[in-house]
Amino acid sequence: MRTNWARNQVFGATDVQRPHTISALQRTVKSATGIKVLGAGHSFSRIADTDGTHLILDHLPATVDIDTVAHTARVSAQTRYGQFALQIAAAGYAVPNMASLPHISVAGAVATGTHGSGMRIGNLATPVVAMTVVLASGDVQEWSAASHGEAFAGMVVHLGGLAVVTHVTMALVPAFEVRQDVYIDLPFESAMEHFSEIMGASYSVSLFTLWNEGVVDQIWRKSVAGEESPLPAEFYGARRADRPYHPIDTIDVAPCTEQLGVYGPWHARLPHFKMEFTASSGDELQTEYFLGHQDAVSALEALYLIRHLIAPLVLVCEIRTIARDNLWLSGQYQRDSVAIHFTWKNAWADVQRLLPVIESILAPYGVRPHWGKLFTMDPERVRATYPRMHDFQRLMGIYDPTEKLTNDYLTGLGITKL
Numbered sequence: 001m002r003t004n005w006a007r008n009q010v011f012g013a014t015d016v017q018r019p020h021t022i023s024a025l026q027r028t029v030k031s032a033t034g035i036k037v038l039g040a041g042h043s044f045s046r047i048a049d050t051d052g053t054h055l056i057l058d059h060l061p062a063t064v065d066i067d068t069v070a071h072t073a074r075v076s077a078q079t080r081y082g083q084f085a086l087q088i089a090a091a092g093y094a095v096p097n098m099a100s101l102p103h104i105s106v107a108g109a110v111a112t113g114t115h116g117s118g119m120r121i122g123n124l125a126t127p128v129v130a131m132t133v134v135l136a137s138g139d140v141q142e143w144s145a146a147s148h149g150e151a152f153a154g155m156v157v158h159l160g161g162l163a164v165v166t167h168v169t170m171a172l173v174p175a176f177e178v179r180q181d182v183y184i185d186l187p188f189e190s191a192m193e194h195f196s197e198i199m200g201a202s203y204s205v206s207l208f209t210l211w212n213e214g215v216v217d218q219i220w221r222k223s224v225a226g227e228e229s230p231l232p233a234e235f236y237g238a239r240r241a242d243r244p245y246h247p248i249d250t251i252d253v254a255p256c257t258e259q260l261g262v263y264g265p266w267h268a269r270l271p272h273f274k275m276e277f278t279a280s281s282g283d284e285l286q287t288e289y290f291l292g293h294q295d296a297v298s299a300l301e302a303l304y305l306i307r308h309l310i311a312p313l314v315l316v317c318e319i320r321t322i323a324r325d326n327l328w329l330s331g332q333y334q335r336d337s338v339a340i341h342f343t344w345k346n347a348w349a350d351v352q353r354l355l356p357v358i359e360s361i362l363a364p365y366g367v368r369p370h371w372g373k374l375f376t377m378d379p380e381r382v383r384a385t386y387p388r389m390h391d392f393q394r395l396m397g398i399y400d401p402t403e404k405l406t407n408d409y410l411t412g413l414g415i416t417k418l
């Protein structure tokens with residue numbers, strides 16, 4: 001029985017293929033009737049599922065080719081983000097941000113518009129400048145803005161529904177050092193009154209709350225060397241922590257990246273969790289909604305009123321910011337965003353009952369759900385939050401005319417070829 005990381009989805013694939021070469025991959029894709037790439041399997045939704053062939057690319061050569069003139073790296077799709085980060089860091093480079101966990105694959109992260117936090121930093125798909133793909137026809141193609149013009153913005157966050165990605169090329173920035181400082185017990189009122197100042201105070205800021213009365217439990221500030229003023233002992237009513245914290249304070253801190261203001265390489269501070277601690281599965285579920293930054297305080301105040309419903313089911317809630325982009329299916333499409341994330345106890349029946357309540361409270365803000373996490377929003381409402389959805393569906397018709405790469409997740413959302 002094959003499952004995703006959290007084991008909340010049992011995959012329906014009848015066949016698994018792990019090609020060793022690109023030409024074998026081409027043959028497999030060409031002859032399949034239904035096919036879907038499985039990345040690291042860290043999505044909580046059914047986005048990576050298929051009732052046809054599951055394609056796992058971990059037997060293809062793992063490569064990271066750095067172009068020191070163009071300042072780009074071309075990485076094989078299945079490479080774990082943390083491995084990719086180590087290799088570009090060794091050459092003096094970085095990408096602007098990472099997700100909380102470095103174990104996800106590069107292509108899987110890009111396909112769903114995975115993100116970290118930072119008011120001036122886009123999601124993990126935004127540094128992508130080109131992709132090499134195998135089309136449903138079995139042909140290899142290079143996709144970039146140079147070759148496909150404006151449509152490239154529709155191809156980067158593709159939900160696994162356009163083609164099989166074999167390589168991703170990303171724009172790099174010079175490597176940088178980051179320190180991580182945790183503050184505890186931020187008064188909820190202060191968090192709401194000074195929301196933008198708090199979230200913008202460092203390169204990357206996350207708030208963690210258990211939705212107890214009157215308090216946001218933790219602030220994680222990730223500050224870039226040379227860019228920050230001295231960090232105070234008190235920050236909008238929160239106290240600087242004098243020991244390391246896990247976002248869920250009752251859990252051992254060993255898997256967490258180093259805190260207490262010690263500078264270290266970007267890839268060892270931007271994720272919350274270390275690459276060397278590998279949890280093979282997680283006893284949790286996740287949900288996340290994106291909304292415009294200007295609506296965040298109002299939305300959080302509205303959720304605060306139902307904290308008695310959220311608190312019993314939530315392991316922790318994280319609030320992050322992400323800069324806007326132009327990628328058609330990105331949760332941050334043309335909207336500077338705040339992400340409200342819930343790590344739930346593994347109790348789907350109860351969570352499934354609560355999600356519609358949360359979603360109706362968030363409805364006035366035009367929220368977009370994270371593609372890789374769990375939600376119950378009406379498919380029409382989801383599609384309506386993406387102004388370029390029809391254009392994406394036209395791309396599906398062009399690149400996957402026989403709907404090989406579609407699955408129940410996409411058809412259930414009404415994201416089918418036009």
Ligand SMILES: Cc1cc2nc3c(=O)[nH]c(=O)nc-3n(C[C@H](O)[C@H](O)[C@H](O)COP(=O)(O)OP(=O)(O)OC[C@H]3O[C@@H](n4cnc5c(N)ncnc54)[C@H](O)[C@@H]3O)c2cc1C
Nearest residue numbers: 039040041042043099100105107108111114115160165372
């Ligand atoms: C513990 C944990 C922490 C997380 N933290 C964050 C976070 O901080 N921020 C955030 O935004 N998300 C987060 N997520 C969600 C996660 O980043 C996304 O679900 C991401 O898509 C997972 O990547 P993956 O490699 O596991 O992809 P999968 O779940 O395996 O696949 C996702 C999609 O990508 C497609 N795909 C994968 N590879 C290819 C390819 N080569 N070609 C074509 N399509 C492909 C799949 O078919 C599928 O449609 C977290 C998840 C977990 C379990």
